[in-house]
Amino acid sequence: MAARGKVAAFNLPPLPTVGEIIKLFRLQAQKQLSQNFLLDLRLTDKIVRQAGKLKNAHVCEVGPGPGGITRSILNADVEQLLLVEKDPRFIPGLQMLSEAAPGKVRIVHGDILTFKMEKAFPKHLKKNWEDEPPNIHIIGNLPFSVSTPLIIKWLENVSKKNGPFIYGRTQMTLTFQKEVAERLTANTGGKQRSRLSIMSQHLCTVENRFVIPGQAFVPKPEVDVAVVHFTPLVQPKIQQPFELVEKVVRSAFQFRRKHCFRGIETLFPESERLKKTEELMMAADVDPTLRPFQLSMSHFRNLCNTYRKMCEEDPSLFAYNYREELKQKKRQHLPKSISQTEQTEEEN
Numbered sequence: 001m002a003a004r005g006k007v008a009a010f011n012l013p014p015l016p017t018v019g020e021i022i023k024l025f026r027l028q029a030q031k032q033l034s035q036n037f038l039l040d041l042r043l044t045d046k047i048v049r050q051a052g053k054l055k056n057a058h059v060c061e062v063g064p065g066p067g068g069i070t071r072s073i074l075n076a077d078v079e080q081l082l083l084v085e086k087d088p089r090f091i092p093g094l095q096m097l098s099e100a101a102p103g104k105v106r107i108v109h110g111d112i113l114t115f116k117m118e119k120a121f122p123k124h125l126k127k128n129w130e131d132e133p134p135n136i137h138i139i140g141n142l143p144f145s146v147s148t149p150l151i152i153k154w155l156e157n158v159s160k161k162n163g164p165f166i167y168g169r170t171q172m173t174l175t176f177q178k179e180v181a182e183r184l185t186a187n188t189g190g191k192q193r194s195r196l197s198i199m200s201q202h203l204c205t206v207e208n209r210f211v212i213p214g215q216a217f218v219p220k221p222e223v224d225v226a227v228v229h230f231t232p233l234v235q236p237k238i239q240q241p242f243e244l245v246e247k248v249v250r251s252a253f254q255f256r257r258k259h260c261f262r263g264i265e266t267l268f269p270e271s272e273r274l275k276k277t278e279e280l281m282m283a284a285d286v287d288p289t290l291r292p293f294q295l296s297m298s299h300f301r302n303l304c305n306t307y308r309k310m311c312e313e314d315p316s317l318f319a320y321n322y323r324e325e326l327k328q329k330k331r332q333h334l335p336k337s338i339s340q341t342e343q344t345e346e347e348n
């Protein structure tokens with residue numbers, strides 16, 4: 001399974017196996033840091049294959065740990081491999097692996113949630129991408145508490161037309177808890193349809209590629225794991241600023257089990273809530289009795305475009321924050337408005 005000779009396909013010298021690295025550096029998985037290692041190289045190869053052709057690609061692996069996926073990436077003959085690992089215990093083992101591909105691997109001890117990805121890639125990539133788009137990939141098996149904020153941060157960057165170029169060019173292959181993967185890829189009408197489905201699918205093609213059984217990890221996690229692949233779209237499906245789309249989508253899913261009208265009205269201050277919500281839904285041609293999960297991408301596009309126009313007419317509208325108002329009322333023990341009496345059912 002972890003045969004030494006296997007990695008010789010691209011003339012790499014024999015690499016230590018993951019098991020050998022773990023033993024050599026005494027790398028116990030830390031449960032409190034949600035560390036679960038993949039030791040089966042057939043599986044790590046399968047994850048890496050989901051990224052597509054990696055020959056001559058620039059790859060960033062997030063959370064490489066003892067290096068199972070790292071070995072498979074090196075085996076794909078990439079041009080450059082950047083490893084970002086938060087736990088310093090793994091750095092010496094990764095250095096050992098990197099010696100097999102001199103000059104190709106850079107190891108950063110850091111947190112991927114604060115790491116500036118755009119600074120990590122060579123300058124020539126930034127200059128030439130319009131003629132020849134660079135082949136850039138992010139791959140990782142991270143704790144679930146990190147992969148969801150990472151994807152949201154990345155989507156926000158993808159959405160910025162004038163933002164750092166690499167985000168709109170970078171494909172991502174990441175593991176998620178199976179239920180989160182189902183939300184990311186849920187279609188209109190699907191029970192798992194959520195804020196995460198709309199935010200990711202309006203910016204990317206999102207594919208749930210395969211499920212990894214829990215017993216493939218050491219130690220075994222309590223949940224199943226799925227590998228999800230993201231390719232940024234050339235044009236977002238909703239051509240409005242990220243913050244505006246997020247606000248509209250968040251409001252729609254505020255009360256999952258109720259008619260979508262109930263959530264969407266939280267976009268507006270109490271004094272004009274009913275009137276403005278009716279105006280928005282009528283102009284956007286959205287049936288107010290639909291449930292949030294029944295709203296299609298074009299419903300959301302219409303809602304965002306119309307809400308944008310309303311905010312242009314009255315700039316104070318965008319500043320209104322329902323959740324903030326709710327918090328303040330709680331602090332002051334003031335009576336809530338009718339629409340605020342129900343528990344918020346919002347989720348990711």
Ligand SMILES: C[S@@+](CC[C@H](N)C(=O)[O-])C[C@H]1O[C@@H](n2cnc3c(N)ncnc32)[C@H](O)[C@@H]1O
Pocket residue numbers: 033034035036037038039062063064065066067068069084085086087090110111112113140141142143146
């Ligand atoms: C679930 S383990 C997986 C390790 C390895 N990729 C594998 O598949 O065997 C997650 C890894 O991500 C690292 N990690 C956790 N949070 C991180 C963060 N914010 N930035 C970078 N690495 C992180 C952990 O230290 C650990 O090595």
